[in-house]
Amino acid sequence: QKEVEQNSGPLSVPEGAIASLNCTYSDRVSQSFFWYRQYSGKSPELIMSIYSNGDKEDGRFTAQLNKASQYVSLLIRDSQPSDSATYLCAGSYNFNKFYFGSGTKLNVKP
Amino acid sequence: GAVVSQHPSRVICKSGTSVKIECRSLDFQATTMFWYRQFPKQSLMLMATSNEGSKATYEQGVEKDKFLINHASLTLSTLTVTSAHPEDSSFYICSARDGRADGYTFGSGTRLTVV
Numbered sequence: 001q002k003e004v005e006q007n008s009g010p011l012s013v014p015e016g017a018i019a020s021l022n023c024t025y026s027d028r029v030s031q032s033f034f035w036y037r038q039y040s041g042k043s044p045e046l047i048m049s050i051y052s053n054g055d056k057e058d059g060r061f062t063a064q065l066n067k068a069s070q071y072v073s074l075l076i077r078d079s080q081p082s083d084s085a086t087y088l089c090a091g092s093y094n095f096n097k098f099y100f101g102s103g104t105k106l107n108v109k110p
Numbered sequence: 111g112a113v114v115s116q117h118p119s120r121v122i123c124k125s126g127t128s129v130k131i132e133c134r135s136l137d138f139q140a141t142t143m144f145w146y147r148q149f150p151k152q153s154l155m156l157m158a159t160s161n162e163g164s165k166a167t168y169e170q171g172v173e174k175d176k177f178l179i180n181h182a183s184l185t186l187s188t189l190t191v192t193s194a195h196p197e198d199s200s201f202y203i204c205s206a207r208d209g210r211a212d213g214y215t216f217g218s219g220t221r222l223t224v225v
Contacts, residue, residue: 034213043116043203043216044154088153090213098144098205098214102153 003029004091006101014109019076021087021104026070029091029099035063035074036088038103044088048074079108112138112208116217123194123224131189131220133204139184140206144214145177148201160187160204194224 006023013019025033032051036044050056050063050072062075072091076083089101113136123129133143141162146154158179159167166179178190187206191198201221205214 036213041201041221043219045216046213049212097156097159099156100146100154 002026002101003099004089004101006089006104008102008104010105010107012107012109013079015079015081017079017108019079019083019106019108021074021076021089021106022071023073023089023101024071025089025091029093029097030067030070031094032092033063033065033072034090034092034098035061035072036090036100037083038086038088040086047087076106079106081108081110084108112206112211112215114204114206114215114217116204116220118220119218120221121223123222125195125224126193128190128192129194129222131191131202131204131222133187133189133206133217135185135206135208138206138208138210140187140208141184143181143187143204143206145179145187145189146203146205148203148219154203157189160189162187191222194222196224198222199224 004025034049035047038044048063050065056063060077064073086103086105088103092098115134117132143160145157148154157172160179160181162181168174181187203219204217207214
């Protein structure tokens, strides 16, 4: 099993809808989780981090972590065309190594 | 916030030559930096962990003699692609963690094309 797994998509949602991105992880990356956004040809930029079970909200973004089921998700409310990008889930144990999922491509249609 | 500068952003080189990529932490010290490679439409693959003052740790399958990493100071790590071949053409990205900030900060990446 890969350390972090994501559905590659593409995920298409209409503008204004909620986009839901999911990620599962292995025991090797069980401590810290991050969602990054990557536009084509650019390097990733951090959107959110989450360390504890439950939800964490930041503006239109909500990260959810369920350690029992080993999944982490990212919800984007009121999706905008500018949110169209590839979203990378990353996990780490003790910040020693940082593993990325393959990324989910999100298309927000106007 | 934490800033990581990567240079050059693009480089085209001839097959058989070597290319050096620099990664600098501008407003923080980084004892550890990470080098990733990303092929088109694929995810980031960790190549190696660069440790200040000691040898880099390479991921399985990454040739240490081909991808030379030097981390001589707390703000600079370099990746040298030696004897580059067309299959080395890729997007190379470094990252580092500022202990004051969350997560890792990435450099802007280097698009390497070997012709």
